[in-house]
Amino acid sequence: MAAPMRGMSVLRQAFQGLVRPAGGQVCRQVQHRCYSTPGHVQVDMNSETGVATVRLNRPPVNSLNLDVLTELSIALEKLETDKSCKAMVLASAAPGIFSAGLDILEMYQSTPERCVAFWRALQDAWLNLYGSRLITMAAIEGHSPAGGCLLAMSCDYRVMAEGKFQIGLNETKLGIVAPFWFTDVMLNTIGHRETEKALQLGALYSAQQALSIGLVDKVVPLAEVMPTVEGELKNWLQIPAAARVITKTSMRKAVLDRLRSQKEKDAQFFADFINRDSVQKSLGMYIASLQKKKN
Numbered sequence: 001m002a003a004p005m006r007g008m009s010v011l012r013q014a015f016q017g018l019v020r021p022a023g024g025q026v027c028r029q030v031q032h033r034c035y036s037t038p039g040h041v042q043v044d045m046n047s048e049t050g051v052a053t054v055r056l057n058r059p060p061v062n063s064l065n066l067d068v069l070t071e072l073s074i075a076l077e078k079l080e081t082d083k084s085c086k087a088m089v090l091a092s093a094a095p096g097i098f099s100a101g102l103d104i105l106e107m108y109q110s111t112p113e114r115c116v117a118f119w120r121a122l123q124d125a126w127l128n129l130y131g132s133r134l135i136t137m138a139a140i141e142g143h144s145p146a147g148g149c150l151l152a153m154s155c156d157y158r159v160m161a162e163g164k165f166q167i168g169l170n171e172t173k174l175g176i177v178a179p180f181w182f183t184d185v186m187l188n189t190i191g192h193r194e195t196e197k198a199l200q201l202g203a204l205y206s207a208q209q210a211l212s213i214g215l216v217d218k219v220v221p222l223a224e225v226m227p228t229v230e231g232e233l234k235n236w237l238q239i240p241a242a243a244r245v246i247t248k249t250s251m252r253k254a255v256l257d258r259l260r261s262q263k264e265k266d267a268q269f270f271a272d273f274i275n276r277d278s279v280q281k282s283l284g285m286y287i288a289s290l291q292k293k294k295n
């Protein structure tokens with residue numbers, strides 16, 4: 001069955017030299033193919049099971065800058081077109097962190113042109129992930145605030161490690177506003193009432209709290225996250241693929257189309273909003289508070 005919800009714009013931009021793609025090397029082994037190992041996104045494709053593991057690899061906190069988002073989009077596009085690939089596990093190569101969300105330094109004292117390019121890369125990565133035909137599962141083995149939470153929510157299933165880790169859309173705490181499509185994904189995940197509270201408060205939840213509101217599907221000890229994802233995948237892989245993909249497509253189409261129909265307007269709005277003096281001041285204070293935490 002043809003992939004119904006795939007976008008190619010990141011690749012196109014890469015070919016036009018507007019963004020820098022990942023190393024793109026492909027190494028073949030007996031059962032595993034590894035794409036783009038030199039970059040910030042590691043892909044390990046298990047040809048026997050058809051399951052790809054995509055690991056964010058930008059220590060210390062996997063913050064999502066233009067390069068990471070571009071590499072992620074390209075990796076997802078490759079998997080989408082790989083007929084042998086049935087499922088994708090999104091995980092982290094950095095211990096204690098899933099992703100710290102968008103790289104705040106991309107939003108602080110940046111140029112409008114860079115802001116627009118950065119936002120387009122985020123849009124494309126998200127459209128590829130949320131619109132994927134693949135079974136997608138997030139293995140959340142660490143903190144997952146803001147953009148990290150968006151990535152996790154955009155998967156079909158989430159397993160989170162118990163303990164000190166937190167997840168949520170905390171944008172208001174930075175003095176910024178979660179874009180409408182972040183909100184739409186959260187609405188689809190935890191419903192209207194919980195989303196209203198979560199977004200206004202910029203709430204960050206422990207794994208147990210996240211489980212209680214349906215933000216994650218399972219909470220297990222850290223060492224059990226990957227085996228639990230693998231066990232759950234076995235169930236999902238038994239469902240006839242065409243029926244599952246049509247179901248997923250029909251449930252996500254409205255939210256995907258809402259962004260697709262106004263990508264440029266959304267990117268321009270982001271660049272204008274983020275460069276407001278008041279927003280820059282809030283971001284500056286937030287960066288200072290992150291640095292102060294260490295001293």
Ligand SMILES: CC/C=C\CC/C=C/CC(=O)SCCNC(=O)CCNC(=O)[C@H](O)C(C)(C)COP(=O)(O)OP(=O)(O)OC[C@H]1O[C@@H](n2cnc3c(N)ncnc32)[C@H](O)[C@@H]1OP(=O)(O)O
Pocket residue numbers: 060061063096097099100101102103104105143145146147148170171174176177178179269270273274290291293294
């Ligand atoms: C119209 C729409 C307009 C705007 C919408 C924009 C949408 C934005 C969505 C986002 O994703 S905003 C990003 C929000 N992210 C956060 O608030 C997370 C901030 N980070 C943390 O809370 C912590 O770092 C952590 C809990 C994730 C990890 O804690 P820990 O392991 O103790 O690490 P450190 O705090 O020491 O951080 C190490 C290092 O990394 C820097 N850093 C952390 N997060 C980010 C980030 N998101 N972007 C850039 N850099 C980040 C931190 O400052 C430290 O840097 P040093 O140079 O001091 O080592």
